[in-house]
Amino acid sequence: MFEQELSLAKDYARRTANDLQVPTRIYRVGDRYRICVPWAGRPDGAKLIRTVPPQYRVIEDVKKRNEANGGKWFDPSYMRFFGTRIQSAIYVHKDGRAFFVTSERDRYQGEGGGAWGGRRLYSVRVANVDGSIDTVGEFGAYTTGRAAHKAARLASES
Numbered sequence: 001m002f003e004q005e006l007s008l009a010k011d012y013a014r015r016t017a018n019d020l021q022v023p024t025r026i027y028r029v030g031d032r033y034r035i036c037v038p039w040a041g042r043p044d045g046a047k048l049i050r051t052v053p054p055q056y057r058v059i060e061d062v063k064k065r066n067e068a069n070g071g072k073w074f075d076p077s078y079m080r081f082f083g084t085r086i087q088s089a090i091y092v093h094k095d096g097r098a099f100f101v102t103s104e105r106d107r108y109q110g111e112g113g114g115a116w117g118g119r120r121l122y123s124v125r126v127a128n129v130d131g132s133i134d135t136v137g138e139f140g141a142y143t144t145g146r147a148a149h150k151a152a153r154l155a156s157e158s
Contacts (some may be wrong), residue, residue: 087100092156093156093157
């Protein structure tokens with residue numbers, strides 16, 4: 001995944017160098033690439049012109065980034081406990097975050113049948129650029145996957 005991001009950063013740096021008629025340097029800082037141009041006012045002789053955020057392309061990229069940063073969100077035992085299913089489509093926002101849809105089923109069969117009565121409900125999640133996962137809106141807010149995907153797509157476009 002980082003090789004693809006480096007390739008994108010190099011392509012941007014090449015285009016920037018052509019536009020500005022100066023050479024560019026690419027530095028990796030954490031999970032981001034910084035594209036810099038020479039500048040005499042800095043000790044390292046470089047001026048930051050753009051930071052390239054990490055890119056999500058498929059749901060596996062989200063899983064890898066979460067795991068690489070110590071997250072357990074996609075751990076099979078947690079997913080089994082909550083009856084979680086991950087939808088494969090992701091919707092990438094221009095700031096690098098990725099929205100995706102999960103479904104959970106309340107399998108508690110005690111008195112009252114559980115919070116959702118055993119139904120499967122859908123939630124919109126967001127994978128932040130650091131790999132953390134958050135819920136967008138309410139947990140289990142959608143009764144259909146179609147409605148949840150529409151909400152995820154709209155969130156990625158805002």
